[in-house]
Amino acid sequence: MQVADVRIERDSLGEVPVPVNALYGAQTARAVANFPISGLRPHPDLIVATAQVKLAAARVNYRNGRLTAEQARAIEQAAQEILDGQWHEHFVVDPYQAGAGTSHNMNANEVIANRANEILGGRRGEYRPVHPNDHVNLGQSSNDVIPTASRLALLRATPRLVEALRLLGEALCRKAQEFGNLTKTGRTHLQDAVPIRLGDEFSGYASAMRRAAERVAEARRALTELNLGATALGTGINAFPGYRAQVAAELSAITGFELRPAHNTFEITQSHADFAHLSGAIRNAALEVIRIANDIRLLGSGPRAGLGEIVLPPVQPGSSIMPGKVNPSIAEMVNMVAFQVVGYDHAVSLGVQAGQLDLNVMTPLIVYNLLWANDILANALTVFRTRCIEGIQANERRLSELAHGSIALATILTPQIGYLRAAEIAKKAWETGKTVREVVVEEGILSEAEAAEILDPVRMALPQDPDANRC
Template identity: 45%
Template sequence: MKNYRLESDLLGELQIPEQAYYGVQTQRAIDNFKISKTKLSDYPVFIKALAYVKLAAARTNYELGVLEENIFKAIQFACHELLEGKYRDQFPIDMIQGGAGTSVNMNANEVIANIALEYMGYQKGDYQYCSPNDHVNLSQSTNDAYPTAIKLAFLKMNQELVKRVERLVTAFRTKGDEFSGILKMGRTQLQDAVPMSLGQEFEAFAVNMQEEVTRLNSNADLFLEINMGATAIGTGLNSIPGYTPLCTQHLADVSGYPFTPAPNLIEATPDTGSYVIYSSSLKRLAVKLSKICNDLRLLSSGPRAGFNEINLPAMQPGSSIMPGKVNPVIPEVVNQVCFKVIGNDLTVTFAAEAGQLQLNVMEPVLGLSIIESITFLQNAIDTLVEKCIQGITANEDVCKNMIMNSIGIVTALNPYIGYKKSTKIAKEALETGKGIYQLVLEHQLLSQEKLDEILNPENMLNPTIHH
């Protein structure tokens, strides 16, 4: 038999496991919300963000004279314990919940209070000495503490995501350098276009992803505006004069992020605009990353009946029935992650739109959607770099033969013989199977010397002067 302690709230008494550092409101959330099976404990970055917020609030309350020194020191100790990664298993509540995040806030308040009580020499649950509500939650509401913590978590997670994207940029750029001397056909609408180098193609992938670093960072900066001191609806009821700027500064000091107070706390409390725009940057990254993975799958298609211009590392057998088949499983899994991120962005949009009057109660699903998207993208990019990009090799002969047999190089003749004659040559080449080079000479449209100069693929990789 387990040992229990009794705790009570406005709904009555509940049995709490004696060893649990959480309390009655966390227990109600455990009982009420069996939804996603994704727990707060799965995201230590969020737990640590809550600890930073509670630490900043306690320091502010102590300095403003409304929190006794011994209780402050105990709360400070408890917060540092959480920041060191301890007590993670004491956050067992589902990330999807009703109540606008109250269960998350109270989970943090109760765990911090009970750690503090033991630090002070009392038993868990002796809340007269350190209360989750009266002391840990002093001068706060869920409606300012919860969104502030989740914004801090997003900022930390964005830093890690940006590192992954920059690593992906480096991987593409390395391949761009490696493949700089390999000529191939470019394509538009899946039809032959004009020559390029394989290096240029991979360098373009690098630049494409580098743009996302700027976008992610600029949109994440919107999380630096917080509403600490707003309490319930932004009026600041139950906080004290001077609390907002001082608490914001303390949070900036302990976290290392330059937080600023929102200029209007009533506006800021229900506003989820920063979530919407940051989620849109995750979606943008996902859309562009998925497109690149589509390209990698096309370029490596084959090996005998496809493009076969590049080889992706073989990761596993591709079929239970077709011997020898190897599939592009890494780009495929990244595609699927991108679809999930795009779907999460739609969830964020609906959740943000669902706000009513002075609060948006949908922040739990809003927050989980963004946390999921960041986490999935981090893991997907690591997988793509390590198990795909770094091991790509080029089929140089295939690339060269496609150029030499392509009708697309006729485009280079436009400035010299005109579009109409170029079109006629292209049509004849298609109908007869003859090469562009042969037909231009047969029709005496250019000298062989001039033709060799024009159709040298290396001369078609950059703008040229036409003579």
């Protein structure tokens, strides 16, 4: 970098070259040099959430006489511009940074201070009359700003996942209704089992997605409790009495969330169990999605050498060498994403347990993993719904063929002839290649008419409880 391309700033460690056009300053420049790790930038929701914290703090500090009207107005305008989508390119600290997110906090303080001074006619890097630490960070610490911004960012982000889960559940429910009267052979241990309706299988998938959405929605509620105003360790040093309640109320007005001060500021500063709770709910949703995607792949396998009970919408050629091959590409992608989400959860778990004494310094790792887990899973579920689930068709001929040929139909005979005799019938059907119905007629156990009625898989598949398959 040429000399003309930089300005020289000074922090508590000495002089630092900063790109001349950067809205950030010395401490951010040090972080960029110290942490060239992933090439990633802060998540947009975290940038917005951090600016919301600074906006709320400026308003409360002004009302309590700690900022001048000029300083407060300029900080508010700078923060609002960030909320409106401006200046995000100046948030440049890698997610893998020094503990507690001090670098990200200072990045925000410097961007807002420099922009505020510009608004007041000053120049970048001069920090008059607005200083990053003395004014933008007034009454705050990275130890309460970063956990609070992380909670706000996740409150902003997670409704997208909740909605994606809900819409996927609705799409699966519509398929359950569409397939409601189509009987198929059930499978346990990947072996033939008693008949079930295809619609009932899909109703189970729909219900699982609805419950996953409810679990994520429930877990996010704990994030409304904030330690903002706890400052460094929970004592509130350098803030003032009443600040915590005032800034929570101001943030509620800014964000639209019903926020409240932490019941115990020391707990929220030390513990990130609320993040683990949310991560677990997202992980559990991913596990359910993996299971369902795997079932979709199995049910659609073939078209001739697999189960072939459903037909998946073709989205792209499946092979560079085998003409006509079409793969379950969307379900495969969904599995990859869900596997990654499970990995993110493990990283979050390690971060949550790594808190020591009065502070958990792993917040940057935790919020990065949670935000991206939320985003990629929500995106994958939307694609899964629109490019796979909604286009699934039932292979009615194959369903009927396998249902009527299943040796598990012998189960219905157990009350009449006993388990061991029914097992002999099933074994003979398997060894001879005949249906159970054919064997019981040959053995004289049932007449043709009785066998047709009793061994009807459609009747056998009807749930005993008509409400059991509501999705």
